[in-house]
Amino acid sequence: MTDVVRLDAVSKVYGKGQGAVAALREVSAGIPRGSFTAVMGPSGSGKSTFLHCAAGLDTPSSGSVRLGGTELSGMNETALTELRRSRVGFVFQAFNLISSLDVLENITLPLRLAGRKPDQAWLTEIVRRVGLEGRTGHLPAQLSGGQQQRVAIARALVVRPEVVFGDEPTGALDTMTARDVLVLLREVVSGLGQTVVMVTHDPVAASYADTVLFLADGRIADAMAAPTADKVAERMTRLGAWKR
Numbered sequence: 324m325t326d327v328v329r330l331d332a333v334s335k336v337y338g339k340g341q342g343a344v345a346a347l348r349e350v351s352a353g354i355p356r357g358s359f360t361a362v363m364g365p366s367g368s369g370k371s372t373f374l375h376c377a378a379g380l381d382t383p384s385s386g387s388v389r390l391g392g393t394e395l396s397g398m399n400e401t402a403l404t405e406l407r408r409s410r411v412g413f414v415f416q417a418f419n420l421i422s423s424l425d426v427l428e429n430i431t432l433p434l435r436l437a438g439r440k441p442d443q444a445w446l447t448e449i450v451r452r453v454g455l456e457g458r459t460g461h462l463p464a465q466l467s468g469g470q471q472q473r474v475a476i477a478r479a480l481v482v483r484p485e486v487v488f489g490d491e492p493t494g495a496l497d498t499m500t501a502r503d504v505l506v507l508l509r510e511v512v513s514g515l516g517q518t519v520v521m522v523t524h525d526p527v528a529a530s531y532a533d534t535v536l537f538l539a540d541g542r543i544a545d546a547m548a549a550p551t552a553d554k555v556a557e558r559m560t561r562l563g564a565w566k567r
């Protein structure tokens with residue numbers, strides 16, 4: 324499989340001098356197209372920074388990030404904004420829906436921002452996949468948390484992005500609803516052939532992925548294929564993630 328995202332020797336330092344924090348230290352990693360990757364690690368290990376650098380939301384201090392063959396370093400903010408709008412999807416812990424727009428308007432918002440017309444067949448497919456066919460005219464406030472996250476997932480998919488990035492996408496959901504959303508994300512990869520990269524603290528969530536990348540102190544400490552919740556939890560314990 325080809326890598327849709329490629330990080331080479333990516334370092335990120337926040338601040339300067341005495342107060343400088345190295346959030347990522349020479350991280351190299353590839354995300355294969357059509358795969359589901361979970362990113363785990365102790366608090367402060369650099370997971371969000373990894374995601375933000377990979378997605379063009381943050382600029383590395385050094386190193387190279389390529390998305391679908393495009394080198395991100397050196398791109399100006401306008402070009403990065405355009406890239407994020409047209410080639411990347413995001414799902415956050417807080418669903419970030421616009422309360423005055425109905426479900427369909429929320430889902431198609433990235434297209435309107437990019438000045439693109441919806442591909443009706445794709446739109447119908449994703450609305451069906453996320454199970455919102457009967458609710459396209461509802462406002463976010465009329466939906467449950469799980470349904471709101473399904474709208475956010477459909478919105479992330481509407482541009483047919485090269486990769487969907489999730490930052491704790493199930494963090495605000497109860498256990499059962501979180502499972503449903505994880506099954507959906509799995510289906511987005513296995514059924515629609517999309518690529519998903521998800522930061523999570525939850526070993527059960529990580530077990531839905533094909534591969535788990537473990538970060539520790541700004542470095543990739545390990546990678547695990549075919550993860551199970553138990554194996555992931557055990558690896559996290561060895562990384563000192565849940566020390567009291």
Ligand SMILES: Nc1ncnc2c1ncn2[C@@H]1O[C@H](COP(=O)(O)OP(=O)(O)OP(=O)(O)O)[C@@H](O)[C@H]1O
Nearest residue numbers: 337338344346364365366367368369370371372373
């Ligand atoms: N904007 C910032 N300014 C200064 N330091 C930052 C900034 N963002 C992150 N850091 C620091 O960089 C390191 C990595 O942070 P990051 O948020 O990537 O970790 P994380 O693994 O996502 O943590 P958590 O699981 O707690 O969300 C931490 O030490 C953090 O304090």
